[in-house]
Amino acid sequence: MTKRKILTAGLALALLGIVAPTSAQAQPARPCELPPGTPSYVVCTWLATPEEAAEIAKFWLGNDGQNLVDASPYPGVTVDCGPDCAPGAEGDGQPHDDGDPDVPPGEVDDPPKCADGTSGSCAIDPAAIAKAAASAQGQTIKSIAEHGMRVWIDTELADDWKAGKLAEAVQRVGALAAQPGVVGIRFTSQLGYNQNLATTEEIEKFVGETSAALRAALPGKKLAAHTVLPVLGCGGSDVCKTELTEKYPLLNPDTFGAFLSRGQIDQLGLDNGHLATEYTAWNIEAADAQRNQWIEVRARAWDSYGHIAAEDAVLTAPGSSQLTEDQATKAITDRVVAPLQADAAESVVLWTRWQAGDGTVHRVLGEKLADNATWGQLRKLTAVKPRLATIYDPATPEVDAATDLKKLAEVFGQVYLRSE
Structure with a gap:
């Protein structure tokens, strides 16, 4: 008014x-x-x-x-x-x-400012939405929704932002995000850790401008970002906090908490891939580091501003998971159930398939979606299925998109769909 x-x-x-x-x-x-x-x-x-x-x-x-x-x-x-x-x-x-x-x-x-700085309508071009619906990714979105799973578009806009091409990227990604069944967009991953953003100020400017552009173009869609915050696992060790702050100067929890409190993102994903190796110098076990992390998250009251997600690839292995039933149960308890029971993470994003730089494919399931003990234990988590998500790249299917998604729907309630 x-x-x-x-x-x-x-x-x-x-x-x-x-x-x-x-x-x-x-x-x-x-x-x-x-x-x-x-x-x-x-x-x-x-x-x-x-x-x-x-x-x-x-x-x-x-x-x-x-x-x-x-x-x-x-x-x-x-x-x-x-x-x-x-x-x-x-x-x-x-x-x-x-x-x-x-x-x-x-x-x-x-009148609102659009992603390119001009005034006027910022809506996604209807022709682009129709074209995206007919594309392979658009059909994958439709298939995900048909299997009862919610969809996030998972993309990286940092390079587009640095190149001055944010407006074009918002239109491209927005055409997919406008499809029925899409909850929102995760517009960056490993923020502050694995991008060519040199300072905290640059990170804040990227998130602020990208969030504003996406919200103007796609009102009502949720926005997410992913990072890793090693200092949260230090617990009471001041030496650990000091050394990790010096090692990762851009990974300041206060910076990312501000993105939530300012409403620039609705979901913050925290990667757990570092837990097993980052804290050995201070004799902090992976389970203790994870507990410390979730205590910190609760203490910062981040859940009062947005949604916190844990992200993990711990169940994947070269070829497929080789865990026995008991081993799988313990791994799931430690890295899936524990964050949810800690009342810190509201959801858990599990990688089920990814490819290393040398071409080795890491999977949870066996080749061609073969069942194993780990998948059998995951199927038992029906009570928290809506809280479980995975990442799917339609460019590298295990069998084909329809078959893959039908299998993933046995365990997961949400899918992060990779998009360039």
């Missing part, structure tokens, strides 16, 4: 004073009688004593409530500051009543 509406409280109270009984008028503070032993910091004052409250009730309810019938809301008054507005305020210098349109017909109030 751009019109500054001011309730004329003095006039309203004066009118109320005409019809209200004297006992209802403002009175000096009068202490209540508190029972013996009441702490000194407890303060009680009467707005109206029980006797006065009874008189007020009689006034409004007497004569079959005629005073209530006669009473009517005071009409609102709009005061427009006109040319004397404070900096940043707006107005046309004319008085307006409640019910008047905020902006006269035909006028546009503060």
Whole structure:
């Protein structure tokens, strides 16, 4: 709203004073009688004593409530500051009543800035949406939805932002995100760890501008980012905190917490891939580091601003998972169930297939989706299925997209669909 509406409280109270009984008028503070032993910091004052409250009730309810019938809301008054507005305020210098349109017909109030800096409509081109729906990725989105799973578009926009091509990237990714069944966009991964962003200021500018562009183009879609924050696993070790802060100067938890509190992202994914190796110098075991991390997350109250997701590839192995049933149960308990039970992570993103630089394929399932003990244990997590997600790249299917997704739907309620 751009019109500054001011309730004329003095006039309203004066009118109320005409019809209200004297006992209802403002009175000096009068202490209540508190029972013996009441702490000194407890303060009680009467707005109206029980006797006065009874008189007020009689006034409004007497004569079959005629005073209530006669009473009517005071009409609102709009005061427009006109040319004397404070900096940043707006107005046309004319008085307006409640019910008047905020902006006269035909006028546009503060048109949003689009990703390219221009004013006007920022909606995704309908032709681009139709073209995306017919593409291979669009058909994959449709298949994911048909299997009852929610979809996130998983992409990396840091390079586009640095190249000055954010507007084009938003249109490209937005055409996919506009498809039915898509929850939102994860627009960056390993933020501050594995991108060519040199300073905290650059990271903040990237997130701020990219978030604003995506929200303008795709209102209602959720936005997510992924990173790793090793310092959270240090617990009470100050030496660990100091050395990891020096090692990873861009991975400051305060920076990422601010993205949540400012509403620039709705979900923050925390990678757990470092837990087994990062803390050996300080004799901190992986389980202890994970516990420390989730204690920190709870203490920072990040869940009051957004959604926290744990991300892990611990169940994958070259070729396929070789865990026995007992080993799989322990791994799932430690890295899937524990974050959820800690009431810190609301969901867990599990990698089920990825390819190393040397070409080796790491999987949970066997080749061609063959079942194994690990998958059998994952299938038992039906109670938390909506909280389980995986990452799927339609460019490198195990069999084909339809077959792969049908298998993934046995365990997962959400899919992060990779998109260039």
